[in-house]
Amino acid sequence: MSQWKNFSKGFFKENAVFVLFLGLCPTLGVTTSAINGLGMGLATTFVLVMSNLVISIVKSQIPDKVRIPSFIVIIASFVTMVELVMQAYVPALFDQLGLFIPLIVVNCIVLGRAEAFASKNTVISSIIDGFGMGLGFAMALTILGGVREILGSGSIFGFKFIQGDGMLVFVLAPGAFIALGYLIVLVNKINKKTA
Amino acid sequence: MSKIITISPSPHVYEDTTVKRLMFNVVIAMLPVLAISIYFFGMGAIIVTLTAVVSCLVFEWLIQKYMLKQEPSITDGSALVTGVLLAFNIPTNLPIGIIIIGSLVAIGVGKMSFGGLGNNPFNPALVGRVFLLISFPVQMTSWPVPTGFSNSYTDAVTGATPLGVMKEGIGAGESVSAIMDKIPSHMEMFYGHMGGSMGEIAAVALLLGFVYLLIRKVITWHIPISIIATITIFTGILWLVNPEANADPLFHLLTGGVLLGAIFMATDYVTSPMSVKGMWIYGIGIGLITVLIRVFGAYPEGVSFAILIMNAFVPLINSYIKPKRFGEEVKNG
Amino acid sequence: MEYIIIIISAIFVNNILLAQFFGVCPFIGVSSKVETSIGMAGAVTFVMVIATMVTYLLQKYVLDAYGIAFMQTITFILVIAALVQLVEIILKKVSPALYQALGIFLPLITTNCAVLGVAILAVQKDYNLLGSVVFAISNAIGFGLALVIFAGLREHLDMVNIPKGMKGVPIAFIVAGLLALAFMGFAGIV
């Protein structure tokens, strides 16, 4: 597989959210606005790339039976780093994303990539894979956040284009599910056409 | 696919003609309600109903034709009924754009996403209504005052519903008897002289429709009566315990959407249980949740939510509450 | 009274799944049959309650006591992962029947964010031990309730003609959305 393909698969063909249905909790939970989605996506990307990197380096040193616990510790460390750094330097975003930052640790994408990719591939491929999957995830979250922000608040990236409120249901839980449902249909249609 | 759904879990065979006859009868039963609404709200009632009906029909036709690529079946009347029911559940001064959004959600999300009539687990009109209530809370909770026939539409004088006044009054610590002086009498409520969504105001017209539906055997009495009985008993107990903090059962039955919901919405074939036992459970559930929301919740009215929640239980009720004579259930998975 | 509020709030008003989005992955992935979702709900309840109890004690007597609260995420997830293993081993020995019923769901629970989420929330909300346990149980019930209702709906959907593009996950999301819409009615009950 060429490295370009390795990188780009995370965006459409193997998009974590739209195609693999992984990492759905933060996807739904934080996407009340495009900027929140982007922030969460980038935080996850950081954890993905770093854990992929470290795991692909140390993979031969870790006995099979303690593989999963070791991976979890590595991932959890990077999650905590993100937590600390965000709390210190972007406290406003940290408050918005709240509980979903520590929950990156149980995001199936991260452990999934560690197990399925980084523990079997070279360091370079693993980093690229981490970037691809992570940015694909970030893209999905930003799109969903954008859709919900446009419909729910009548603004995009905080820029308001209508007076008053939008359809408030989209900033609330039901709207998250419904918007994601139809987005998946749309992405599948596009994927089929380009296949 | 053939004209109309052939594989569906609840009403097993739907012939075009029966659906049509059914829907036709429901429309007839709704006419008295419509008449009283027009009498009290005038132009608003007409505009809202027309907008909802036309947009429901148009969306159904468009989605069937261009997205699902099936033969449009708007002549079966189900979209017409959804449109009228949606109109019955919204204030008569709602801006037209919002009504159109509601129709799109009712038909597009509530019905066509599931493949159309017979497949949808939730009542489409209620999906549309609750979606609007949460999306546009201000517009959806300012009701025009029933001034008698008037031709004002969006600039109508607005006021609260008796339920809203009651809820707010109790919240502020007023006694029920003091609040009762501020709202229409039970008799006025009975014939519909109060603020509210267009189809919920006149108990007398709704009961007339109920009798018609029973005579034509469109619905059975089980669901409406179990809902009404549960609400009467539950609110009755609260009232007997403390009549100064809880409104009487008759007030609860006459206000809000209890009768409209019990007679026209909860009885929807597609989204209600099949067995009589199931109907009782379903009806009692709706009654309980309605009172729970009204008395303890943030919303003054809970019928729509209650019906939607119990809609969600219908598949479970259907598979686990079955008449004995059906025998053992055969699992294939 | 305080506990009743916790219970009603967790089950209906702030349902962990329908309002807070924890545990959506198993919700979408597992809940296509009523029976399996009951099994899943049971397993989650089991782990969630024990995990919340253990992490509560850990937080109080280790993390807070030694001022290393920043290690929360890492310790909690390790505790949960270890706990799941432990529960699996013990269950296998003590109650093979229960193990049979819950067995296949247990490994999945480690990455169910509902468990970690509830553990962290219980700490954040500053409940005492009993409060935390009540909180965990109610959330587990809320999770189970949503899972079972949803499974019933999906069994129903399997029997009808869902349009091609909507089949599977998309329609599941729409149903979840409508269910969440219906649950909005409970707002403000507590």
Add this chain to the structure above:
Amino acid sequence: MAKKESTFISMVLTLFMVTFIASAALGYLYEVTKGPIAESKLAKQNNAIMQVIPEFDNEPGKEVYKMDVDGGTLEFFPAKKNGELVGTAVSTFTNNGFSGNIKIMVGFLPDGTIHNISVLEHKETPGLGDKMKKNKSDWSVQFNGKNPTNFKLKVTKDGGDVDAITASTISSRAFCDAVDRAYKAYMEGGKK
């Protein structure tokens, strides 16, 4: 590269090493970020105070004092300029919100006039009760510059001077309740 075998020793050793390195790294990072985190928390508090009080040059967060009222705690942040009290930010609450507690910060001038109000925490309905927040509507501006001695902190429906938020009388009432609580406590000995 050959995989390491899963012997007991190697497993324990690996897990130990991984955990050790991880905690060491985190411990280090924690030390590094400790300062900035504390600062950003302080900045947040200062920011909330700054929004409701005219210019000051002290650090009100350091001179905070508390008072227990109606089963809750009010916090008073005295803001001073050149050592003289220019206003007090009071963090107050109400339990009567549409959906639970509301926490707001009210800034009083020394004579009890309300300077400005900001909402700290609330769970009110989007589109209705949340209009009390400044970024949603200008509703709460009507309190600014009013002195509760001649501005009754009640909604007009209850005979007060506050125009309620459209269709959200309960939230408006709760808001008034919180402001009133802060005002009373401030006048009855909360002024220092």
